[in-house]
Amino acid sequence: MAKFLIFRTDRIGDFITSQVVTNSISEVSKKNQVDIVASRYNSKYIKNFKYINRIFIFDKTQNKILDFFNLFLQIKNRKYDYLIVLDGKRRSFLSGIFINSSIKICFLKDFYPKFLISFFYTKYLKNTETNTQYKNFQILLNYLDIKSPKYINYYKNYNFTKNKFKLHKPYVHLHLDEKWFKDYYFHDFDYMNLKPDSIYFFLKSLINKFKFNIIITQGFKKVKIMNEFKIKYFKNIKDPQIKIEKKTVRFIEQSSFRDLENIVLNSKFLICCEGAISHVSHSLNKKTIALIQKDRLISTNFWIGHMGNIKTVFRNDIKQVTKDILKLNLV
Template identity: 25%
Template structure:
């Protein structure tokens, strides 16, 4: 059996898809599983043993037709699309697969009767299996919404065998890098930290509290970091890769690790004892590395709904919100 799975979005989305991929490989060990991935989330699954082929789909609409032609050269038994975007849908609908299946997520914010109506119509014409997730009503009725469970539901509709108990499995770094006698903690700096409830000064106070607990703090960044953490960048030393010698030579309890590549970011997280992060892909990288995480959700963006849908899969974490009373002290208690 030959299966193609499309997941053309972010790292966290791909990590939440891994239990489905691994479960299918466990149930059908002789199958060939091809994964269509974005340039971003492909980094998570390179050299994964239970994936037979990784195909990177570029974020360029101009080459969609060329990519579709290449996909159509494969006669898949199943093409399963988990991507919420247009490209994944088109590749699924117009592939030459014997069976086509897709997942459609309707809005979590409004109960729109015509939400995704054209997408649904297209899928009903070209796909054999379709699972529509009405997020608004699932939230309203307190029904299950977790992304991984919704993907398993589509697999069930396809009448394929699977196990919901399958864990996330990625290729971990060969070893934990020890560069200090103290415990290390990764805090992911994202613009999501700064909002109407929490400021950069609040964050600096959190750092001071953690240092008192005898931790070395590794601050990892993304493209949004410098614009909102100007005091932090003026205050602490900066490096650009996870290098054991550099870390040993820096005499500081707080180190900014700026714009790490995926490999260095993964090593930093795997080598730490704890991750603190706003809700984002970092929480799923921590889960994949089996590192406990404190995850802070934005109360201005449906915190409970986001948690219900995107919580790390079967891993150790604790949920917080930015409007929580004495948030810094609660984060310290969770160390």
């Protein structure tokens, strides 16, 4: 049995992607113990994976010294065989220096503290964008002498939440989060210039093409245009659904990330901007159409280059995006 402590204090999508590492460690020997250092927010999600032994909270507050102290109080009497800084964070790297572990591995992307690495870490691996993230994880597994799986069931040991929505099957899942809308995401990205009417005609085009019902979800940031769309086109605001070309379009306004997993799981395919939800659809082996930024192809390939079930469309005005989606063959 080997004991692993893995730092993964960043986003939920990053944890899902890195399961090729954490799950492989667990699968190679059921006796292996996998502990995770996570943020309080992420811990609520990570705890649903049955193979995770223990989660330690490492929150980021204004008092950095107190953050470190709280982490050490949780871990101070523990001894690990392997410590892996998988999130590439400076504070995770520095914390790892003071934790008792026989082998320490730092998996870094944006900085290289050569002096500290040589004194306190056993192995440095560069998380370079010249490879895909998946390929870099395979390199890490090779170092750990763990065979990289050809296929991994990311949700094998996971407790799905109970579905609380009425889902009109078969349906396309359209995730209209803040990444679709200007002023809610990166300022230098191209945007679709969505308005209530253009959203409606986008839906109509999708229905005419694919002949399925549509479930619309949104992100955690509430977008003004989506509210305007709801008010204009849905009579029952409490349960927004309408008929377009004899198909049902339902707008689910409030959903947790775990709710989204269920909606993706039961869908025919997903349309979204590339992000955490496209990692979910990949993990669930669902076909996906993802909008990507044309001048960020290297970075995009880093995250999705290993995904076989994804087709991409460049971010653009919604008329062009619609044309590009309608050209796709999802068979």
